[in-house]
Amino acid sequence: MNKYIKIILLLFLVLLLFLVRAYSAELFYDPLIEYFKNDYLYTKIPHINTWHLMIDMLFRYVINSLISLGIIWVLFERVDYLKFSGFFLMLAFMILIIAFMLLLRDQLQNGYLLVFYIRRFIIHPLFLLLLLPAFYYQKLSNR
Incomplete structure (x- = not known):
């Protein structure tokens, strides 16, 4: 692939990630955003439509x-990188959403931090920050 096309595509894809983040309040149901922005240590968890939250997540x-x-x-x-990433992302979502729902079902009785960070991994592309250096290292070690 041409170097300039690659750069333009990368910029476009990163812009898409920013747009998903910028318009998340309008696009997705997530009452926990306001809960964690405000005085969450002293207030009760808001009413959550669990299925709606799970589908939007x-x-x-x-x-x-x-x-x-x-x-x-x-x-x-590389197709093998895509296959691994797809499998990894699918498996990570299944594990994280189950843990998130179990913790949410308990109304944050065991604390809010674990729910907060699991939710972050679900709604933000943090796994990309783990996969890119791993694949780059793999590419360098195969030379």
Whole structure:
């Protein structure tokens, strides 16, 4: 792939990640955003439509994952990296959403930090920050 096309595609995909983040309040149901912005240590957890939250988190995770897979493809152009990333992202979502829902079901009785960070991993493309250096290292060690 041409170097300039690669740069333009990367900038476009990163811009898409920023747009998902910028318009998340309008696009996705997440009452925990306001809860964690305010005085969450002293207030009760708001009423949450669990299924609506779970579906919207899945939708947001899928959007971020597809953009992340696009970034990985543009940077490395390797199908095996895409397959591994896809499997890893799918498995991570299943584990994280189950843990998130179990903790949320308990109304944050065991604390809020674990729920806060699990939610962060679900709604933000943090796994991309783990996968890119790993693939770069893999690429360098295979030379």
